[in-house]
Amino acid sequence: MDLFNQTPDKNQNLLPYDGTVNYYGRVLSHAPAHALFHTLLETIDWQPDKLRMFGKIIVTKRKVAWYGSNPYQYTYSNATKTALPWTAALLELKTLVEQATGETFNTCLLNLYHNGEEGSSWHSDDEPDLKQHGAIASISLGAERNFLFKHKQTKEKVAILLEHGSLLLMKNETQSRWLHSLPTTRKITTPRINLTFRTIVV
Ligand SMILES: O=C(O)CCC(=O)C(=O)O
Numbered sequence: 001m002d003l004f005n006q007t008p009d010k011n012q013n014l015l016p017y018d019g020t021v022n023y024y025g026r027v028l029s030h031a032p033a034h035a036l037f038h039t040l041l042e043t044i045d046w047q048p049d050k051l052r053m054f055g056k057i058i059v060t061k062r063k064v065a066w067y068g069s070n071p072y073q074y075t076y077s078n079a080t081k082t083a084l085p086w087t088a089a090l091l092e093l094k095t096l097v098e099q100a101t102g103e104t105f106n107t108c109l110l111n112l113y114h115n116g117e118e119g120s121s122w123h124s125d126d127e128p129d130l131k132q133h134g135a136i137a138s139i140s141l142g143a144e145r146n147f148l149f150k151h152k153q154t155k156e157k158v159a160i161l162l163e164h165g166s167l168l169l170m171k172n173e174t175q176s177r178w179l180h181s182l183p184t185t186r187k188i189t190t191p192r193i194n195l196t197f198r199t200i201v202v
Pocket residue numbers: 109111120125138147162180182194196
């Protein structure tokens with residue numbers, strides 16, 4: 001019996017209440033995940049993100065991209081993005097994620113963090129363009145990073161390590177009751193790509 005390298009139980013809820021987060025572990029093995037990382041690096045239309053913070057426009061070092069089944073618009077942090085058509089790699093990954101989770105998605109937001117000094121501050125993905133309480137599936141490629149949840153009222157925190165090739169599913173009340181963040185760290189010097197498959201309502 002291997003006590004130290006158990007595959008995670010995808011049916012276990014990592015949140016103690018008010019939402020559901022399931023960690024599926026590595027749904028892509030090392031080599032295909034590595035190949036996908038490089039395909040995405042080369043074929044995705046990466047753009048710096050522009051965020052409005054305290055009345056100022058901040059251009060992030062982190063790069064983002066927005067793809068979907070139709071030119072869906074997504075407004076967050078006072079900026080609107082129009083989805084580009086799926087690339088072959090994204091469409092293949094969408095199918096894999098839909099089969100693994102039993103959910104369906106029509107869009108994907110991609111983030112490229114060049115190193116540990118780039119991250120994502122506390123937020124919820126609860127914009128009105130997104131299906132309320134819809135599932136969000138998160139694929140991680142490259143550097144392993146910690147991911148945190150913080151309950152909006154109780155402030156309780158839950159931490160999880162997002163491995164190379166892994167899948168995390170957030171659903172039900174997760175976005176309305178919890179914040180999440182990708183904390184920065186100087187210890188990580190290599191890049192990471194994250195893809196979150198989402199559902200835009202029309
Ligand atoms: O990079 C991640 O793991 C999460 C990114 C995120 O929360 C988002 O794009 O909304």
